[in-house]
Amino acid sequence: MNRITKPLVAALLATSGLTSAALAQQTHPETGEALAEDQTFTYRVLDEHSSVDPQVVEDVTGSELVRDLFEGLMNQDEEGNLVPGVATGYETNDDNTVYTFTLREDAKWSNGEPVTAADFVFAWQRAVNPELSSPYAWFMELMSIENAAAIIAGERPIEDLGVKAVDDRTLEVTLSEPLPYFPQMTTHSTTFPAPQKVVEEFGDEWTRPENIVSNGAYILTEHLPQERSVRERNEMYWDNENTIIDRTIALVINDENVALTRYLAGELDRTEIPAGQYPRLKEEHPEEAVSFPRLCNYYYTFNLSESGPEAFKDPNVRKALSLAVDRKIITENIMAGGQPEAYTFTPAATAGFEVPQVDIASMTQPERDEKARELLAEAGYGPDNPLEFSMMYNTSDDHKKVAVALSQMWKQKLGVQAELGNMEWKVFLEERGNQNFDLARGAWCGDYNEASTFLDLLTTMSGYNDGKYSNERVDELMAQAKTADDTGPLYTEVEEILADETPVIPIYHYAGVYMLDSDVGNWPVNNVEQNWYSKNLYKIAE
Known part of the structure; x- marks a missing residue:
C-alpha cells in the first residue's frame, strides 16, 4: 500500500488551534490580531454566476460560491497544497x-x-x-475514472462508473490508468457531493435558497439574480467552531469603474482593478493594491468548425493575426497590472511547466508585423481583398479595451476589418459553445495545477474546445502525457504545434490585480489557482 495520509492529518491538526475560546476573546488564535466585530466579507463579481449546482457550474464566479457551499474530498491551503476536506486521507494500491x-x-x-x-x-x-x-462531464473523463468516457458517450450505464461506496466512510475510486495528479483534481467543484433526496425532490430548483442543502462551511441564504448572493455560516459544518467569517456577500457589478468607486466608498472588501489603473492605485493605496501571478490565460479562439469563416481555415491567416498583436502594448499600456505577455497557451506559473521557446516569442514586434503582412498576402488578402470578420467578447470595459486594441492593430498593420460585438455572459457562453462566432474571446483558469488543464482544452474531444480545433498529433501527445514519467517534451511539442497552427491567439497570462481591504486577513496570494475559501479568511478590527 502507498499511504498518503500523514501530511493530510498533519495539515488537519495544524488548523485545530482555531478554538472557539480564542474567538470568544475577539483575537485571532494564531496571529493575535484583534478581530472586527462584524465578520462580513463583501466582494464584487463581473457577471451573474452560471449555477451553484456542483455538477452544473462552469465559471470561476460560480465555483467560488460552490467552494463555500459544498466541500469535496480534498481542499487547498493558502499555498495551494492539498489538505483534508470531507476526506481525512487516502491510500492507493501498488499501481x-x-x-x-x-x-x-x-x-x-x-x-x-x-x-x-x-x-x-x-x-x-x-x-x-x-x-x-453537465458542461464539465469531460472533466470526469480527464480524471481517468474507469468507464467515464463510455458512460458520457451513452454506451454504458452510469452504475458502471469506477466509484464505489465500500461503506458510509469509505469511497473507492478505480482509474482506467494511473494519473499522477488525480488527488489534486478532487478539489474541483464537479467532484463535490450532492444530496440525492433534495436533488430528486426539487429537480432544477434544488439550489434555490429555500431548498438547498449543502455540506460546506456556508449555506446560501439569499440570491437575487444579477444583483447579489449571500452565504452564511453553516452551523452543521464539521469545523464551524473554527470558522471566523460569518457572512460572505457577492455583488454583481458589471462596470469595473463603478465597482472601484464603491470599493473606495467602503462598500466592498475586494474588487478587480480596472485596466490601466494599477500603477496609480498602488501609489495611492500601497497596502490595498495587489498584483500576483494567477493560473489563467487570456486568448482569442478561431471558429474552425464548418460554420466558421473560410478564411480561418488557412493557418497563414490565423498566424498573421497572432503575429500582428503587440502584446506589450496590451500588458503594459492597457492592462498595466503585471500581466505577462503570452506566446504559449500554458502560463509560466503552472507547476512543473517549462515555457518552450516558440519562434514568435523570440522575434521583435517589427519582425512579427513584417511576417504577418507576408503571410496574409500569401493567403490572398490585401488592399484589393481585405480580410473581414466579426469578433465577440462578454460585456466588460476591460474586455472592450483589449478588443478595440486588437481590431486597431489589425486594421493599421494589415488592413483587416474586424467588427466588434459584446454579449451578456450567459448568452456569450451559449453562442461560443454553439460555434455562432468568427473569433471569440476566451480565458481559462486551471482546474488543477498541471499543464494538461490548459492543453487538454485544445484536444479534439474537449468539452470546451469551442473553436473545434482538431490535430491527431496533439491528441496523441496529450494521451501519452497522462502516464508519462517526463511530460516536458510532450507539452513542448504540443505548444510548438499550437504556435505553428495557431488555433488560438494567446494574449496574456493573468495576474490577480485587486483592491483588497487591508482589514482582510489571510487572502491566499501564493495560491496561483486562487481557490479561496471564506472559512480561511477573517476581518481585522480597525
Missing part, C-alpha cells in the same frame, strides 16, 4: 489505479444528516450522466 478515501465521521449536511460515500457516488454518476449534460 496507483485504485484510490481509497476515508471520510470523516463528523461531516454533515446542513440539515443535520451525515455526509456519506454514497453522496459522492451519486454526484459523480450524476456528473457523467448524459441526461444531465
Whole structure:
C-alpha cells in the first residue's frame, strides 16, 4: 500500500488551534490580531454566476460560491497544497489505479444528516450522466475514472462508473490508468457531493435558497439574480467552531469603474482593478493594491468548425493575426497590472511547466508585423481583398479595451476589418459553445495545477474546445502525457504545434490585480489557482 495520509492529518491538526475560546476573546488564535466585530466579507463579481449546482457550474464566479457551499474530498491551503476536506486521507494500491478515501465521521449536511460515500457516488454518476449534460462531464473523463468516457458517450450505464461506496466512510475510486495528479483534481467543484433526496425532490430548483442543502462551511441564504448572493455560516459544518467569517456577500457589478468607486466608498472588501489603473492605485493605496501571478490565460479562439469563416481555415491567416498583436502594448499600456505577455497557451506559473521557446516569442514586434503582412498576402488578402470578420467578447470595459486594441492593430498593420460585438455572459457562453462566432474571446483558469488543464482544452474531444480545433498529433501527445514519467517534451511539442497552427491567439497570462481591504486577513496570494475559501479568511478590527 502507498499511504498518503500523514501530511493530510498533519495539515488537519495544524488548523485545530482555531478554538472557539480564542474567538470568544475577539483575537485571532494564531496571529493575535484583534478581530472586527462584524465578520462580513463583501466582494464584487463581473457577471451573474452560471449555477451553484456542483455538477452544473462552469465559471470561476460560480465555483467560488460552490467552494463555500459544498466541500469535496480534498481542499487547498493558502499555498495551494492539498489538505483534508470531507476526506481525512487516502491510500492507493501498488499501481496507483485504485484510490481509497476515508471520510470523516463528523461531516454533515446542513440539515443535520451525515455526509456519506454514497453522496459522492451519486454526484459523480450524476456528473457523467448524459441526461444531465453537465458542461464539465469531460472533466470526469480527464480524471481517468474507469468507464467515464463510455458512460458520457451513452454506451454504458452510469452504475458502471469506477466509484464505489465500500461503506458510509469509505469511497473507492478505480482509474482506467494511473494519473499522477488525480488527488489534486478532487478539489474541483464537479467532484463535490450532492444530496440525492433534495436533488430528486426539487429537480432544477434544488439550489434555490429555500431548498438547498449543502455540506460546506456556508449555506446560501439569499440570491437575487444579477444583483447579489449571500452565504452564511453553516452551523452543521464539521469545523464551524473554527470558522471566523460569518457572512460572505457577492455583488454583481458589471462596470469595473463603478465597482472601484464603491470599493473606495467602503462598500466592498475586494474588487478587480480596472485596466490601466494599477500603477496609480498602488501609489495611492500601497497596502490595498495587489498584483500576483494567477493560473489563467487570456486568448482569442478561431471558429474552425464548418460554420466558421473560410478564411480561418488557412493557418497563414490565423498566424498573421497572432503575429500582428503587440502584446506589450496590451500588458503594459492597457492592462498595466503585471500581466505577462503570452506566446504559449500554458502560463509560466503552472507547476512543473517549462515555457518552450516558440519562434514568435523570440522575434521583435517589427519582425512579427513584417511576417504577418507576408503571410496574409500569401493567403490572398490585401488592399484589393481585405480580410473581414466579426469578433465577440462578454460585456466588460476591460474586455472592450483589449478588443478595440486588437481590431486597431489589425486594421493599421494589415488592413483587416474586424467588427466588434459584446454579449451578456450567459448568452456569450451559449453562442461560443454553439460555434455562432468568427473569433471569440476566451480565458481559462486551471482546474488543477498541471499543464494538461490548459492543453487538454485544445484536444479534439474537449468539452470546451469551442473553436473545434482538431490535430491527431496533439491528441496523441496529450494521451501519452497522462502516464508519462517526463511530460516536458510532450507539452513542448504540443505548444510548438499550437504556435505553428495557431488555433488560438494567446494574449496574456493573468495576474490577480485587486483592491483588497487591508482589514482582510489571510487572502491566499501564493495560491496561483486562487481557490479561496471564506472559512480561511477573517476581518481585522480597525
